[in-house]
Amino acid sequence: MTERALKNTWVEIGGVVLQKDQRAPNLPDDTKQVALEMRVKGFLVHDAEKGGEADIITLSGRTVRGTLTEINPAYTHMFGRPIPELSPIAGEIRAILRERRNAS
Amino acid sequence: MSKDSYKAIMDQKADIMRSSVGIDYEKYTTGPLSFDYEAMLNDTGYDLDTIRDIQGRTAVGDTPLVELRNLTELVRAVSEPGKGARLLVKDEAANPSGSFKDRRASLSAFEAKKNGYAGIAAATSGNYGAAVASQAAKAGLGCIIVQEAFDSKGIAQPEIAEKTRACEAYGAEVVRLSVGPELFYYFLIVLKETGYFNASLYTPYSILGIETLGYELAVQVKAREGRFPDVVVATHAGGGNVTGTARGLIKAGATDTLMVAASVDLSGLHMASDRDFNRKSFTTGHTGFSVPFSTWPDRADVPRNAARSLRYMDRFVTVTQGEVFYMTEALAAIEGMERGPAGNTSLAAAFAIAREMDREHIIVVQETEYTGAGKHPLGQLNLAKQMGIDVRRGDPRENQPGKAIVIPEHPSQIKPVEMDLDRIRRSYLRNALNSLAEGEKITETDMAYLVAETKSDETYVREAIESHERKKR
16 A cells, blocks of 8 residues: 655655766766665655655755655664674773783 | 756856855966965955854854873873873864864854855765754754765665754755765755855865864963974864864964874775765765875865865874774773764874874874764674675774774774875876966966975975976876
8 A cells, every 4th residue: 555645744755866877977887877866855745645756845945846755754873783893892991001000 | 856967057067156155266366276375265354263253152162172091091001111192182072063063164154144145055974064054053044965875775874874864953954865976966956046155165164164173272282281282183084174273273373283184094995986885984084085185175166175285284194994993982981982983083093193202292183073873883883794894803904995894902003004295295286287278387376386285395396397297208
């Protein structure tokens, strides 16, 4: 079932800014193979469906049209698991200082 | 979305830039190569006291200078007897948006407001975006930040994802783009459509805003120790940090203080590569910016870059990603200061440089930055592992950008690599000569300019030019 969002919902839209063949000259080979894409968030001007065309008003007040990619998009960046290669460092450094202080 | 072709928009670059920055760069031209750098800065009308006043109104600057006593002791634990300088850090994370970039953004916002612009925009994926957004919020200006944020698989760089969130928290519109230099094309479309002020990182406003950092630092050390610092280390990317800080030191009278530029070594990774994008664990302060911008500052988005680092640096070193992550852990573990890794680039370099210096000498790391989800060794190293990068303990010399991140096993392994300033200067001079039009000759004014640009002397510049001409023939 398609997800539908009501007018004034906070969403993200996206689209292609430059197709592969419209891109700047002198790009590395891997970048040349893909389009330049854009994502921007704002409030829906009209009800819209995910994957369909949508107009939004951005936080600066611009009206931008694109494909509705996310409804109330999440911030997904995080810390994640502790890194085993970093975890012992604090203890190691404190031990160096302890030894030095004990020696003096 | 605009249907303007890439070329059509790029052809309007000069006009869009002129109306969005409000500076007539042409009038500073003094020769085929040279321009009047000081006049360009002076004509803004902002002197140091005025800038300090403007920044003070939004709580920018006057950050604490913190003596890192435990880290200094760690330096001495791995130094020869009598060696191990005192390490101090300017805690720039105390600025409103969490980094020294507030200093850069403050004058642009002030200038935009003064001249009746409806908003300010910047093309940046880093702390500068949050700084511009924060300043815009304070000034009641609209704000648009254009970021290079994700690769073609839709994977976002964690540090940039955090910047997206921060900018949106300050009420800015964030346009996120996939990898490529055409970010600048989209930025021009935004400027043209909105008529916003271009808060470029490379205008005089941006550089003058950093002078207060070098000035404060010199005054703070002098007040506490009765003398200026021996060495100041600045993380080096586009050149603004080194340029502004060094100029501020000079304005405070600290003319004998050595200015060291430090970058994370990302050699071998292409800055415009979709594949390499998420194989970098640092998004700024790295050689992908610092080398090209040192050797040719005028590759910037404005015709004359106000960040001209080669004029000011006495030494240029690189450190590895693993060394910076190690120092980030150390700063938290023994100084109780959890700060972002990018800002700790200069700390990693300073730690090693302090080992070469006498005990009574003072070395100052001129910035820290805030930390948080994404902008953190954990977020970066979890992504690095996901991208197949080998993360391991060992000798940092085995570090390979994009392939292996080697976390030191002992603080004595932290050793910056010297960048050959002679090579950088020659590379700059080559780029300058190559920018001359066919048949154009350099003048006496150009010669004086090139000497200043390379912090060298006339004999050096003449010899380098002759050697370049010989090779061409």
